[in-house]
Amino acid sequence: MKSVLAILTVVVALVGFWYAACVPMNIHEAAMQAQRAGEEVTPAEAPERRHMGRISLALKNTGLWSTVFSQERPQLPAPHQVAQEFWKTTWGMIERGRAFSKRSLILHGWITLSATLLGFAFGTALGIVLAVSIVHSRAMDMSVMPWIIASQTVPILAIAPMIVVVLAALSVDDIVAKGVISMYLSFFPVVVGMVKGLRSPDAMQMDQMKTWNATRAETLWKLRLPSSTPYLFASLKVGVAASLIGAVVAELSLSSNGGLGARLLAGSYYGQTVQIWSALFAAAALAAVLVWAIGVAQKVTLKRMGFAQ
Amino acid sequence: MNNETIPQVGPPKAVVEARGLDLTFQTKDSPIQALKDVSLTIEQGDFVSFIGPSGCGKTTFLRCIAALEQPTGGNLTVNGMTPDEARRSRAYGYVFQAAGLYPWRTIAKNIKLPLEIMGYSRADQEERVKKVLQLVDLEGFGGKFPWQLSGGMQQRASIARALAFDADILLMDEPFGALDEIVRDHLNEQLLKLWERTNKTIAFVTHSIPEAVYLSTRIVVMSPRPGRITDVIESPLPKERPLDIRDTPEFLEVAHRVREGLRAGHAYDD
Amino acid sequence: MMAWVFGSLLFWAAAWALNVRLSRLSAPWVRFFVPALFGMTVIIVWEGMVRGFGVNPVLLPAPSAIAATFVGEIPTLWGDLVQTFFKGALSGYVIGCTAGVLTAIAVDRSPFLQRGLLPVGNFVAALPIVGMAPILVMWFGFGWQSKAAVVVVMVFFPMLVNAVEGLRASETMQRDLMHTYAATPGQGLRKLRLPAAMPFIFNGLKICTTLALIGAIVAEFFGSPIKGMGFRISTEVGRLALDMVWAEIVVAAIVGSAFYGAVALAERVITFWHPSQRG
Numbered sequence: 001m002k003s004v005l006a007i008l009t010v011v012v013a014l015v016g017f018w019y020a021a022c023v024p025m026n027i028h029e030a031a032m033q034a035q036r037a038g039e040e041v042t043p044a045e046a047p048e049r050r051h052m053g054r055i056s057l058a059l060k061n062t063g064l065w066s067t068v069f070s071q072e073r074p075q076l077p078a079p080h081q082v083a084q085e086f087w088k089t090t091w092g093m094i095e096r097g098r099a100f101s102k103r104s105l106i107l108h109g110w111i112t113l114s115a116t117l118l119g120f121a122f123g124t125a126l127g128i129v130l131a132v133s134i135v136h137s138r139a140m141d142m143s144v145m146p147w148i149i150a151s152q153t154v155p156i157l158a159i160a161p162m163i164v165v166v167l168a169a170l171s172v173d174d175i176v177a178k179g180v181i182s183m184y185l186s187f188f189p190v191v192v193g194m195v196k197g198l199r200s201p202d203a204m205q206m207d208q209m210k211t212w213n214a215t216r217a218e219t220l221w222k223l224r225l226p227s228s229t230p231y232l233f234a235s236l237k238v239g240v241a242a243s244l245i246g247a248v249v250a251e252l253s254l255s256s257n258g259g260l261g262a263r264l265l266a267g268s269y270y271g272q273t274v275q276i277w278s279a280l281f282a283a284a285a286l287a288a289v290l291v292w293a294i295g296v297a298q299k300v301t302l303k304r305m306g307f308a309q
Numbered sequence: 310m311n312n313e314t315i316p317q318v319g320p321p322k323a324v325v326e327a328r329g330l331d332l333t334f335q336t337k338d339s340p341i342q343a344l345k346d347v348s349l350t351i352e353q354g355d356f357v358s359f360i361g362p363s364g365c366g367k368t369t370f371l372r373c374i375a376a377l378e379q380p381t382g383g384n385l386t387v388n389g390m391t392p393d394e395a396r397r398s399r400a401y402g403y404v405f406q407a408a409g410l411y412p413w414r415t416i417a418k419n420i421k422l423p424l425e426i427m428g429y430s431r432a433d434q435e436e437r438v439k440k441v442l443q444l445v446d447l448e449g450f451g452g453k454f455p456w457q458l459s460g461g462m463q464q465r466a467s468i469a470r471a472l473a474f475d476a477d478i479l480l481m482d483e484p485f486g487a488l489d490e491i492v493r494d495h496l497n498e499q500l501l502k503l504w505e506r507t508n509k510t511i512a513f514v515t516h517s518i519p520e521a522v523y524l525s526t527r528i529v530v531m532s533p534r535p536g537r538i539t540d541v542i543e544s545p546l547p548k549e550r551p552l553d554i555r556d557t558p559e560f561l562e563v564a565h566r567v568r569e570g571l572r573a574g575h576a577y578d579d
Numbered sequence: 580m581m582a583w584v585f586g587s588l589l590f591w592a593a594a595w596a597l598n599v600r601l602s603r604l605s606a607p608w609v610r611f612f613v614p615a616l617f618g619m620t621v622i623i624v625w626e627g628m629v630r631g632f633g634v635n636p637v638l639l640p641a642p643s644a645i646a647a648t649f650v651g652e653i654p655t656l657w658g659d660l661v662q663t664f665f666k667g668a669l670s671g672y673v674i675g676c677t678a679g680v681l682t683a684i685a686v687d688r689s690p691f692l693q694r695g696l697l698p699v700g701n702f703v704a705a706l707p708i709v710g711m712a713p714i715l716v717m718w719f720g721f722g723w724q725s726k727a728a729v730v731v732v733m734v735f736f737p738m739l740v741n742a743v744e745g746l747r748a749s750e751t752m753q754r755d756l757m758h759t760y761a762a763t764p765g766q767g768l769r770k771l772r773l774p775a776a777m778p779f780i781f782n783g784l785k786i787c788t789t790l791a792l793i794g795a796i797v798a799e800f801f802g803s804p805i806k807g808m809g810f811r812i813s814t815e816v817g818r819l820a821l822d823m824v825w826a827e828i829v830v831a832a833i834v835g836s837a838f839y840g841a842v843a844l845a846e847r848v849i850t851f852w853h854p855s856q857r858g
Contacts, residue, residue, distance in 0.1 A: 006695030014699070025718075075718065129699070138602040142610065143617035153839035155793040156834040157709075158809065161800070161816045162824045166638050241765040248707050252800055253816070261710075268713030268801060276713055284706045291705055377755050396761055403759040409752050412852035415776050422770065426762045454852060 119182020366536020523529020671730025675815020
């Protein structure tokens with residue numbers, strides 16, 4: 001319970017800092033609007049203000065501070081503005097029966113989520129199969145494993161636009177194209193984690209299997225796979241987050257069919273900052289829910305297997 | 310500073326004085342009384358062993374002397390000051406169960422660690438390291454790293470570290486517990502020789518009856534639930550003790566008394 | 580044309596058989612040769628398939644074409660590298676990682692703040708932070724500064740989490756020892772907690788090398804002056820000049836592994852004492 005208070009304190013502090021940051025970030029726009037409305041601004045003319053630092057301008061115009069929290073196109077939207085937009089495009093849409101309209105974050109979230117889950121499922125399956133083969137074949141281990149470890153240092157996301165375009169040219173469904181990138185990104189943590197996990201039983205346990213004349217398949221099912229469960233869940237958490245990022249970045253190049261990445265891109269083209277922030281929050285919320293869901297599955301599974309404390 | 314044996318002048322000084330010491334730990338389930346009404350005086354030059362089963366409070370008492378724990382009742386002074394003041398005046402050296410040497414420092418640099426913190430000059434540090442390595446028979450190993458040494462040697466280095474600065478009190482918490490018996494015998498012998506040469510006051514916590522009887526001038530038997538002193542035995546054995554003394558009838562008698570004390574405190578129950 | 584296909588498949592079979600044989604040996608050169616042979620096999624099969632099946636170079640260029648483009652475009656590739664890596668990724672990396680470690684030291688005295696920061700930090704580190712790129716481009720402009728800003732945001736939290744864990748890593752017993760020496764908190768920090776934290780800090784530094792490069796490249800997808808690796812990739816994809824895209828990816832792969840390798844080397848030197856480095 002003590003942690004909850006600590007977490008709340010940090011979150012409140014961050015939100016407070018955010019509100020405070022809105023003042024210098026939005027002050028130039030606020031000054032411009034005030035000037036147009038004929039109000040007092042120090043200094044009064046725009047050219048003079050252009051080269052002023054944000055903080056000094058804010059300090060000179062404390063009267064304008066209250067207006068920075070409700071601008072239409074703020075440089076930095078206030079937390080409540082983001083929350084309002086988020087609400088409007090999610091629950092608000094549901095209430096009006098338009099949950100899946102083009103402006104609804106639920107629709108876009110669903111598009112991104114389906115690509116993420118598709119890629120994640122295949123990436124995990126492929127990762128486990130590859131890990132099993134690496135652990136059982138020295139040739140695979142020595143040929144492939146160094147490349148897999150090395151590839152973790154390569155910025156794979158950079159390939160995303162290319163893969164997406166090539167697959168689109170081959171008339172592959174958008175969701176599959178995005179899924180391929182998600183699959184690629186979630187595959188690596190799963191392979192690395194599962195190899196560690198499949199090799200985690202200690203020498204004593206392996207020797208015991210030998211004394212029982214167990215085949216390699218039996219050892220795999222009865223010893224290696226169960227022992228690797230904690231490692232698997234740790235990799236799944238990393239993998240699902242990577243999957244989501246992959247889907248979002250892929251959508252930057254495939255924006256015509258929606259998705260959170262597409263909303264991000266659209267917002268940045270039309271200068272709709274609040275839209276960008278709410279899309280970002282939707283992605284963050286999605287990531288949080290996915291990681292949390294795996295965490296729950298982890299707790300339940302590990303408890304039943306006697307791993308958890 | 311000269312660490313040769315100094316002839317005693319006047320009555321022996323009380324180095325540690327505990328009177329009615331209490332310590333209760335608040336845990337999630339229920340409070341645990343680690344120490345109840347512990348009263349003891351340790352005099353200058355004593356070698357006092359604390360023996361008892363787990364939970365009898367021996368380590369807790371040692372940690373109270375070191376100001377690593379705070380008693381919840383009673384009175385405790387070290388060198389006439391509160392334990393924390395004694396700590397700040399660097400009155401004692403503490404040796405833990407594990408060597409706890411820093412793996413990124415050589416043995417020599419590990420021994421220099423307290424000296425650096427306490428502000429000794431570079432030249433002084435070098436001299437002390439040399440002297441103390443000699444004392445524990447680790448000459449020539451100053452340049453090695455801890456993981457290059459065996460468990461016994463690491464523990465010797467840890468003792469050397471506790472001796473490097475001029476603390477007159479040595480607090481040792483089961484320092485040889487993790488070592489095998491042969492190494493232990495050897496280190497026991499060396500510790501006694503060291504004590505004779507430096508005349509420090511040593512408080513020593515152990516699980517081993519022969520070790521307690523072999524090393525000490527006084528044996529404090531403790532028992533758990535609540536942690537308390539069951540018996541204090543003044544050892545009749547002479548100060549000069551070869552290892553063979555462990556087979557003599559006098560030794561066995563003292564060991565027997567210790568065992569009786571442990572039984573009386575229900576050490577062998579449950 | 581099919582000769583290419585059969586030839587490469589044959590090579591694959593032979594190379595694999597050789598690798599199976601070699602993997603039974605334990606000489607040190609084998610550890611390099613086997614994966615190298617595997618890598619070469621992939622490239623040869625790729626070349627064979629592309630030539631043999633006449634794959635459209637717009638979809639998948641052959642390795643030979645990529646190599647040719649690479650060699651021919653070295654000035655452009657170098658300019659992109661300087662813009663993205665040296666100016667954007669590296670500066671953001673240094674600022675972000677330093678800030679992470681300093682923040683960890685700052686909250687070191689308050690277990691309360693640590694208990695709050697660790698879960699929040701872990702949470703933020705899992706978020707698609709790279710999505711903040713358009714916002715940061717809006718604030719800092721098109722130049723390398725916005726890319727550096729993206730990198731700072733991406734590496735700060737993972738670095739902070741690792742540094743906090745590292746500072747907590749010194750065992751209770753060693754901290755008690757410091758207490759018996761009446762060491763000041765500053766002495767404790769310098770002589771015990773920071774050296775003991777180094778393995779964790781380097782773990783964070785290694786993770787952040789990848790994040791830095793990804794952040795800089797992806798940030799460039801959102802707006803960049805006419806150079807930069809991300810810029811080049813997105814525009815060349817738009818022109819369907821995929822051989823140039825692959826050339827940039829090769830550069831990214833080389834730089835990514837070199838960057839990681841450099842940090843791993845520093846790790847070996849500074850944390851020479853840690854069991855993982857003693858092998």
